[in-house]
Amino acid sequence: MLDHVSLGVSDLERSRRLYDAALQPLGLVRTLDFANGSDYGAAAGQTGVEFTITTVADAKSSAGMHVCFRAPSREAVRAFHAAGLENGSRDDGAPGLRPIYHPDYFGAFLIDPDGHRVEAVCHAPSETARAT
Numbered sequence: 001m002l003d004h005v006s007l008g009v010s011d012l013e014r015s016r017r018l019y020d021a022a023l024q025p026l027g028l029v030r031t032l033d034f035a036n037g038s039d040y041g042a043a044a045g046q047t048g049v050e051f052t053i054t055t056v057a058d059a060k061s062s063a064g065m066h067v068c069f070r071a072p073s074r075e076a077v078r079a080f081h082a083a084g085l086e087n088g089s090r091d092d093g094a095p096g097l098r099p100i101y102h103p104d105y106f107g108a109f110l111i112d113p114d115g116h117r118v119e120a121v122c123h124a125p126s127e128t129a130r131a132t
Contacts, residue, residue, distance in 0.1 A: 004041075004049045005067050007116050008056035012037065014113060015053050018087040022110070023051070025079035026071050026120055059114045066109075066117035073122055074106045080120035081108035088113045 009015040016038055020030055023040055028050060032039040037054035039046075051067070071077045078095045085091060093109030107121040 004039075004052055006037075006052040006054055007067065007112075007114070008059040009053045009112075009114050010055070010059040011113070012053070012055045014088060018084065018089060018112060019051075019053060021083035021087045022080050022089070022118075022120075023069065025076040025083065026069050027076075028069065061115035061117065066119055068107075068119040068121055071120045071122040073124070074126065077106055077108045077120045077122050081110065084110040084112075084118070089118075092117060093119075 016030065019038075019040060023029070027042050028040045030038050031041050031044045031048060032046075037052055039049040040051040041048035042050065051069075069080070071080060074095070081091075081095050089110040089112050091109075092111045093107070095108035096106065097103075098105045098107050102123070104123055104125045105121060107119055109117065109119045111117055
């Protein structure tokens, strides 16, 4: 349904460092830099854009909104969270199961330096559950 999501940021270089590190374990990389922003995606080129950051004069988050990135594994969720914390985000929920959503919902939550709530989630069952 959605093509891409864009967040306004106050400090482009700081946000590039954060999202470069946090999105890499999820298979998303910076694909294009432009004057006031950067595009991220799993494939290069304009049709591969999935997430964008752009500099805005008054960057602030929208209350209640968050962006969730799909992760290929639980380890990728953990790596997303750790990289975010190492690069300027605050913890908003450590990696772990959230069975309120479904039994295998494994997510982690961050708040970026501009107050945006970002999450990574893996829906796959654990390796132990798949083996049984």
